[in-house]
Amino acid sequence: MKNSAGDKDRTVLSVEGLVKKYGKKKALQGVSFKIAGGDFLGLLGPNGAGKTTTIKILTGLTKLTEGGVYYYGKDFSGHPREAKRFIGMVPQQSNLDRDLTAFQNLYLHTILHGIPKPLRMEKIDEALEFAGLKEYRDRQVKTFSGGMRRRLVIVRALLHEPRILFLDEPTVGLDPQIRRTLWELILKVNQVKGTAILLTTHYIEEAEKLCGRVLIINRGRIIAEGPPDDLKKDIGRYVLEIFLENRIEEHFFPTREEALEGCDHSCKVREVTLEDVFLKLTGRRINV
Amino acid sequence: MFNGFKGVLYRELSVFRTRAKKQILASSLSPLLYLIAFGWSFGRGVSVDGLPYITFLIPGLITMSSLNQSYGIAQELNITRFYFHVFDEFLIAPISHTEIVLGEAAYGMFKGLLSTILIFVYALLFGVKLIFNPVFFMAILLHTFLFAALGITIAMIVRDHGTQATVNTFVITPMIFLSGTFFPVDKLPYIFKMIVYALPLTYSTKVIRASLTGGEINPLFVFLIVMFAALFFYTALWAVRRVEA
Ligand SMILES: Nc1ncnc2c1ncn2[C@@H]1O[C@H](COP(=O)(O)OP(=O)(O)O)[C@@H](O)[C@H]1O
Ligand SMILES: [Mg+2]
Numbered sequence: 001m002k003n004s005a006g007d008k009d010r011t012v013l014s015v016e017g018l019v020k021k022y023g024k025k026k027a028l029q030g031v032s033f034k035i036a037g038g039d040f041l042g043l044l045g046p047n048g049a050g051k052t053t054t055i056k057i058l059t060g061l062t063k064l065t066e067g068g069v070y071y072y073g074k075d076f077s078g079h080p081r082e083a084k085r086f087i088g089m090v091p092q093q094s095n096l097d098r099d100l101t102a103f104q105n106l107y108l109h110t111i112l113h114g115i116p117k118p119l120r121m122e123k124i125d126e127a128l129e130f131a132g133l134k135e136y137r138d139r140q141v142k143t144f145s146g147g148m149r150r151r152l153v154i155v156r157a158l159l160h161e162p163r164i165l166f167l168d169e170p171t172v173g174l175d176p177q178i179r180r181t182l183w184e185l186i187l188k189v190n191q192v193k194g195t196a197i198l199l200t201t202h203y204i205e206e207a208e209k210l211c212g213r214v215l216i217i218n219r220g221r222i223i224a225e226g227p228p229d230d231l232k233k234d235i236g237r238y239v240l241e242i243f244l245e246n247r248i249e250e251h252f253f254p255t256r257e258e259a260l261e262g263c264d265h266s267c268k269v270r271e272v273t274l275e276d277v278f279l280k281l282t283g284r285r286i287n288v
Numbered sequence: 289m290f291n292g293f294k295g296v297l298y299r300e301l302s303v304f305r306t307r308a309k310k311q312i313l314a315s316s317l318s319p320l321l322y323l324i325a326f327g328w329s330f331g332r333g334v335s336v337d338g339l340p341y342i343t344f345l346i347p348g349l350i351t352m353s354s355l356n357q358s359y360g361i362a363q364e365l366n367i368t369r370f371y372f373h374v375f376d377e378f379l380i381a382p383i384s385h386t387e388i389v390l391g392e393a394a395y396g397m398f399k400g401l402l403s404t405i406l407i408f409v410y411a412l413l414f415g416v417k418l419i420f421n422p423v424f425f426m427a428i429l430l431h432t433f434l435f436a437a438l439g440i441t442i443a444m445i446v447r448d449h450g451t452q453a454t455v456n457t458f459v460i461t462p463m464i465f466l467s468g469t470f471f472p473v474d475k476l477p478y479i480f481k482m483i484v485y486a487l488p489l490t491y492s493t494k495v496i497r498a499s500l501t502g503g504e505i506n507p508l509f510v511f512l513i514v515m516f517a518a519l520f521f522y523t524a525l526w527a528v529r530r531v532e533a
Contacts, residue, residue, distance in 0.1 A: 059380055062532045084382035095373035097299065099306045108302075112295035112381035 007037030012072060012086070012164050012196050013058070019066035020053050020220075027053045028220040030067070035164060035198060040190050042211030043200040044274060046286045050220040051200035052092055055166045058198070059089045071164075085113070088162030088195070092169050094149045096156075098142035102133055105141060106156055113160035127155040131185070147178035151185060158189065165189060167199040171206060183210060202286055204275045216278055223281050232272045235280050242267045250276065292383025296391025299374070300364075301398070315357060316406050319349045323410055326470065337472055339501055346416050347497035348469035350407045351431060351489060358400035358432040359460060361392060362439035366452050369443070369531075379531070389440060389524045396436025397429065404428055423510070424499035430513045431492040437520035444527035468493045488516040 013035045020028040028050045035041050043051050056062035058069055060080050069076040071083040096105050106127055110120040128134045131151040141149065150170060157165060170186065171179040187210060190197050201207055207214050208228045216224040216231070224231055236252030238259040243266040252272065253259040259269045278286050304311070323345070331341030369375040378388050411418055446452045466480060467473065467489035476484060484490050491509040498505045 056532075061376060061379055081382040081384070084380065087380070089376075089380050091373065091376060093373055095376050097303060097372065097374055100299075100302055104302050108295055108299050108377070109381075111291055111298055112377065112383060114291040114382070 007072075007163055007196075008194070010037050010072070011035070012037050012039075013198075014070040014073070015054075015058065015067070016070070017067040018054065018057060018064055018069070020050070020057060020062070021065045026220055028057075031217070031220070031222055032067075033215055033222065033225070035196050037163065037196055038190070038194050039196045040210060040212045041196075041198050042207040042214040043198065043217055044202065044204070044207040044211075044214050044278075044286070045200075045217035046202055046278075046284070049217045051202075051217060052168055053220075054217075055089070055091075055168050055198070055200060059087055059166055060084065085160065086163040088157035088160070088165040090150075090153050090157050090165070090167045090170055092172070094153050096141045096149060096153060099140060101138045101140055102128065102144075102152055103137045105152065106159060109156050109159050115160060123159055127159055130158075130188075131155040145178075146174055147182065150174065150182055154182075154185060154189070158193065158195070161193075162195065164196040164198065167197060169200055169202070171201075171203070179206075186210060204273050204286065207274055214274065216274070216281070218278070218282050224277060228274060231274060231277050235272060235277055237272055238269055239272050239276055240267060240269050250279070252276070252280070290387065292378070292381065292387025293391045293394070295381065295383065296378060296388055297394055299377075300361075300392065300395035303364075304395070304399075312402065312406075315353065315403055319353050319403075319407055320410065322349060322470075323414060327414065342414060343416050343418075343501060344497070345470065346407060346411045346418065347500045348493060349410075350404050350428070350500075351467075351493045351496055352464050352469045353403040353407055354400035354428065354432050355435045355460075355464065355489060357403045358396040358436040359439040361396040361399065361436055362443040362452060365392065365440065365443035366446070366449055370449065375531075385525055385528045388528055389437070389521065392440050393433055393436040393521075393524070396439060397432040400432030400436070401428070404432075418500045419502045421499040421502075421505065423505050424496060427492060427495045427499055427510070427513065430517050431496065434488055434492075434513065434517040434520050437517070437524040440524040441520060441527045444524070444531045463487050463489050468497075488513065491516070 011034050015034070016032050018028050018031040019026065031050070031054060033041070043054065045051055053062065057064045060076070071086055074083065076083050103124060106124045107120065110123060115123060128137055131154065133148060133152060136144065136148065141152070144152065154170070167186065171182050174182065183206070186197065186199070189195050199210060212227060214226065214228050214231060215222050236254050238253045238256050240251045240253065240259040240262050242249040251262060256269060263269060275286055323342070327342035327345045331345065334341040336344045365375070442452065442455055446455065466476065466484050467487050468484070469489070473481060473484050473490055491512045495505055495509050495513060497503065
């Protein structure tokens with residue numbers, strides 16, 4: 001496995017002022033950010049915030065209305081085929097061929113991405129090994145569990161050694177235990193192969209556990225950005241929750257002691273999560 | 289080179305292999321029924337345009353059946369696009385739209401030619417004598433290409449499965465029945481004749497029938513088939529280009 005495109009800290013992707021309109025509705029209203037080689041960036045936000053739309057634009061599946069997308073400084077719309085070599089994509093809905101085997105699904109990818117014939121078998125074996133699916137090489141994908149399918153889609157997206165991997169809600173609909181094994185796989189991709197990752201999610205825990213930096217997105221706008229710890233520090237490390245008759249009141253404090261001082265009767269002090277950050281910024285919860 | 293073309297074709301043929309038996313069996317039934325009902329029973333002793341009816345019918349069955357198969361990839365593309373999202377794999381790969389269209393069209397042609405062979409087998413079984421003019425091979429390739437390209441166009445334009453079915457009911461099925469597959473178009477009332485002469489199937493049926501029954505091939509018709517093929521290739525390309533996942 002390589003960790004070697006030598007793009008550590010080089011800007012792989014630069015996104016400037018993305019706007020996407022569906023008819024009159026604005027799904028994105030000016031989204032900008034950068035990803036450097038080896039980065040692990042999270043796009044955290046509720047359903048309908050514009051996460052999938054962002055990823056579809058960045059992978060060329062949807063056209064943007066305004067703004068610019070640049071891979072290694074080159075305009076994506078001007079050089080789509082060149083840029084697509086750097087891109088790996090794991091869509092929200094698995095797009096495997098159910099009637100084909102794991103091998104056939106991977107083989108198709110090696111053809112489409114122009115991997116030379118002598119290398120194909122080796123790459124496919126390596127991918128199956130990485131995903132822990134070696135014994136399932138010649139089984140039809142329709143016999144696979146949800147977790148196995150996700151793993152297969154992820155290693156398929158890596159066959160052509162992209163420099164950036166897009167993961168759109170990769171663990172949605174999986175049970176907690178399988179989610180954790182998938183997290184391990186994703187972290188391994190980032191750390192062992194050095195692939196930059198842009199992961200979207202509406203799971204707080206996922207963003208906090210995996211991402212070096214998080215963009216919080218709401219209604220097509222980035223409303224906060226930074227490492228999870230910094231974002232939490234900005235509002236205070238601890239929350240005091242006061243249980244009132246029909247709602248919960250929340251107050252933020254830099255230390256646990258200060259928080260405890262405010263607590264007289266039915267209340268609780270706990271550490272701040274990114275959910276609190278979102279709540280504080282928007283007045284709503286990410287997961288309702 | 290041609291990674292896109294090869295990839296698309298590899299995918300379609302691999303999927304086809306998993307259901308080849310069922311598909312071939314299913315597509316072989318209806319032409320056989322037509323042959324028995326019209327060619328054998330009702331058509332016995334009848335002659336049309338100076339040919340025994342069954343000899344007249346066979347080329348019509350070839351164009352009908354191969355059209356069904358070639359155009360029929362629209363249905364599969366629809367499923368690929370809306371249910372399995374496999375089409376995204378093509379769109380996300382560093383390949384050109386032309387290659388996607390050509391790969392899908394080649395698959396449609398493959399299916400169309402398979403059903404053509406099947407009708408030849410029937411012709412043999414029913415003792416129908418055919419004369420091969422080399423023009424036949426060119427015409428059947430163009431015919432299957434143009435309807436595969438039409439299928440791609442429609443499949444990329446429609447927004448769901450239902451719209452696709454509507455197009456089939458109101459455009460494709462009437463065209464199949466009226467374009468000279470089962471009876472000569474000259475027998476149609478004037479207004480229908482006008483419509484039918486705007487449809488590509490009319491010309492490919494005329495040319496293919498002439499090329500198999502020793503008739504005279506009208507170069508104008510061949511030219512029109514080429515034009516239709518170019519037109520639908522262009523629309524397919526346009527449709528794939530504008531498609532958004
Ligand atoms: N094809 C489409 N046509 C119209 N509106 C769309 C389309 N796709 C997404 N949207 C709208 O754009 C907004 C953002 O959607 P999406 O990017 O899918 O959100 P997320 O992935 O964060 O849940 C939503 O309000 C959604 O309804
Ligand atoms: Mg989404």
